[in-house]
Amino acid sequence: MDIAKLITIAGVPDSQHGAAIAALLEAEKRAKGLTWAKWQTRLFRAGKIAKLLPWEANRLKMLEQSA
Numbered sequence: 001m002d003i004a005k006l007i008t009i010a011g012v013p014d015s016q017h018g019a020a021i022a023a024l025l026e027a028e029k030r031a032k033g034l035t036w037a038k039w040q041t042r043l044f045r046a047g048k049i050a051k052l053l054p055w056e057a058n059r060l061k062m063l064e065q066s067a
Contacts, residue, residue, distance in 0.1 A: 003021055012020050
């Protein structure tokens with residue numbers, strides 16, 4: 001779908017469409033490098049992150065309990 005259609009469906013007033021589209025495009029532009037930053041941390045700092053987490057912080061156990 002077109003961004004303008006989605007903004008209309010979301011209920012953004014017509015006078016704010018330009019600002020909303022500009023904000024969405026800027027957010028997309030800023031988020032492009034974010035994926036590499038996340039992966040870099042997960043790959044090169046995994047040991048440090050694991051040492052900082054307590055054993056009880058196992059996300060799989062938490063997910064099983066909530067299901």
